[in-house]
Amino acid sequence: MSWENTNVLITGGLGFIGSTLAHDLAELDASVTLLDAKLEDYGANPANVDTIRDNVTIVEADLRDVKDVAPYVTQSDVVFHLAAQLSRTVSNENPATDAEINCQGFLNVLSVAKSATDSPRIVFTSSQAVVGRPASLPFDETTQAAPLDVYGANKRAGELYCNLYYESHGVPTVAVRLTNVYGPRAQLSNPNYGxxxxxxxxxxxxxxxxxxxxxxxKRDFVYVRDITRGLRCLGFEQRAVGERYTLGTGDxxxxxxxxxxxxxxxxxxxxxxxxxxxxxxxxxxxxLRSDPSKMCDHFDWEPETDLTExxxxxxxxxxxxxxxxx
Ligand SMILES: NC(=O)c1ccc[n+]([C@@H]2O[C@H](COP(=O)([O-])OP(=O)(O)OC[C@H]3O[C@@H](n4cnc5c(N)ncnc54)[C@H](O)[C@@H]3O)[C@@H](O)[C@H]2O)c1
Structure with missing residues (x-):
């Protein structure tokens, strides 16, 4: 698969998963723009992109302001929408903020994509939080949503926005439920970060x-490089468009x-x-334990890094x- 000269926008690109994906894509010679609001106490860390700073474009903008985000979405071939408020505790204490970032912010991206002449593909990172306490394990992308917190409810809204914008407006969307991701470049100093x-x-x-x-x-802990490899499939492969997936180890x-x-x-x-x-x-x-079989069936994706390594x-x-x- 070739990413050379593809225009990629990563929202939340200074955060944990976004910056790791940026390293992958910069190495593959994609033209990468990182958009991040650098909100205090969130995952943005300029050190995450120190070694690729000359190979990417960094934009400080807040998704909640559509006019600041629009030009970057419009110019992109693929948008990895990773920007989010992640804390479940914060989402319950301050639901309006969670909704502004995780719902309104995402709707801003989707509405700009809808009105673009050539809509970019939008890859949305949902979460296992949408399934709450599932009736049986493992869970996957078909497991009924029953979130137990505002964060999970708003991630579920994001999945539904993906369906809606794909089916009714022709925006090529993909959603993926992630389990507990770990690895370099995460936020370690904020106790709300897992x-x-x-x-x-x-x-x-x-x-x-x-x-x-x-x-x-028990939790399904998945290494960040396995996640970014999966996200790259979802940003590239035609088969992914209009679909929902699950990324975790299955263990x-x-x-x-x-x-x-x-x-x-x-x-x-x-x-x-x-x-x-x-x-x-x-x-x-x-x-919680996931079943990532659909990723394996469609793209031969499998987790490659075990917990010890x-x-x-x-x-x-x-x-x-x-x-x-x-
Ligand atoms: N890390 C996990 O274990 C995990 C699990 C499930 C789903 N996810 C999802 O994956 C995505 C990335 O997570 P992460 O762990 O990299 O988080 P992170 O906090 O490290 O990165 C998120 C980034 O989004 C930015 N951001 C927040 N609000 C913004 C706004 N209004 N405008 C612009 N930028 C904004 C933050 O500054 C931060 O840099 C999120 O959507 C998250 O919900 C993560």
Whole structure:
């Protein structure tokens, strides 16, 4: 597959997954623009693109302002729409902000794409949060949506916007549900950025990784390079247009085992079980494990990096670039 000279826009391009995708695409000689609002406490980190700064265009703009975003969407062949408010806790405490970014921001991208002479393909990153507590596992792109938080509800809205803009307006959209993604270039210093990032930060600081009792809850942790390889298929392959997919490993690891693996890999930190805080129980979803078969069937996509290897690469990266992340 060739990306050479393809005009690619990555919204949220200074964040974790967006910047990793930017590294891949810059290497493939795509013409890459990164659009990011650099909102405080979100995932944007200029250090994420230090080594490709001369090969990409960086635009500071907020998706909520359609006129600032329109020219970049219009000029693109493919838009990877990764910009988002990610915290489930923040989404419940401040639902309006989540809706402004995750719904209105996305609608701005889609409406510009609709009115463009040649609509760009839009790849939308949804989340396992849309399935809530599924009746059975593994879940996939057909699993009924039953979100337990505002973030999941708004990601579900994004999936439906994709259907609508494809079916009614001919915009070539693709949606993909992601599981728990980990790897280099994530936000480590904000406690709202997920369990794996909190654990890595604690281990690197030689602190205690607190696991809520009994620590047996399972999650499907997938390495970021496997995700960006999947996203590239979805941005390129004709078969993906109008479809929805799931990207995860199909495997699951307990939170306790994850904590132990991080401490072992880092050679620092320790693991402690603690009781659940009251306010977290209501949004807990139990075990989650994905079924990415449709990605395998359509594109021969399979996860290539196991958790052990992925954690070594991740922790090595942060150790080499510590001051940019902690
Ligand atoms: N990381 C995961 O485990 C995970 C899991 C499921 C889905 N996703 C989805 O993948 C996408 C990327 O996630 P990530 O982990 O890279 O997050 P991230 O926070 O690292 O990156 C998101 C970026 O979006 C930018 N942004 C936020 N609001 C914006 C706005 N209004 N205008 C412009 N830019 C804005 C932020 O500044 C940030 O750089 C998100 O859509 C997220 O919902 C991520």
């Amino acid at each position: 369990v794996i990032n909190n654990f890595i930060a604690a281990a690197l600081r030689d602190e205690t990784l607190t696991v809520f009792e009994p620590g047996t809850m 699951a690891t307990t939170i306790y085992d994850l904590a132990e693996a991080i401490v072992d890999t880092a050679g620092s930190g320790s693991v402690k079980l603690v009781p659940w805080p009251d306010d977290w129980e209501s949004i807990q979803v139990g075990d 992925g954690l070594v690469e991740t922790i090595d990266y942060y150790r080499d670039n510590l001051e940019a992340y902690l």
